[in-house]
Amino acid sequence: MERLGKVSEWNDDRGFGFIAPLDGEPTRVFFHVRDYRLDGRRPEVGELVKFRAQRQPDGKWRAQAVQRTVPAVRRASPATPARGPSRPPSVVPGAVAVLAYALLIAWGSAQADCRPRRCSCR
Numbered sequence: 028m029e030r031l032g033k034v035s036e037w038n039d040d041r042g043f044g045f046i047a048p049l050d051g052e053p054t055r056v057f058f059h060v061r062d063y064r065l066d067g068r069r070p071e072v073g074e075l076v077k078f079r080a081q082r083q084p085d086g087k088w089r090a091q092a093v094q095r096t097v098p099a100v101r102r103a104s105p106a107t108p109a110r111g112p113s114r115p116p117s118v119v120p121g122a123v124a125v126l127a128y129a130l131l132i133a134w135g136s137a138q139a140d141c142r143p144r145r146c147s148c149r
């Protein structure tokens with residue numbers, strides 16, 4: 028019988044996790060990534076899944092034919108970060124250019140004051 032549950036734990040390094048059935052019985056069902064129908068991404072904690080539970084010879088429960096109930100939503104991969112809100116362009120380069128120009132003009136006028144002046148009024 029197919030049941031509904033929520034992924035309560037997931038260990039991606041080891042490829043297994045546990046499902047908490049929504050009807051409460053049993054309290055925890057083991058599942059392996061091989062029992063999970065992959066659609067391009069791994070299971071995530073908190074996602075709703077459909078599954079069939081079977082009791083194993085050791086008395087523990089194991090889920091089979093696990094699949095998510097909601098279609099996968101594609102997320103931006105870490106290699107290509109999603110574009111966030113655009114920032115206004117920085118004013119720093121413009122301010123540096125204006126400051127450099129002002130210093131150049133001040134330096135030029137200071138150099139002009141240091142030269143002896145020839146006066147034509149003699």
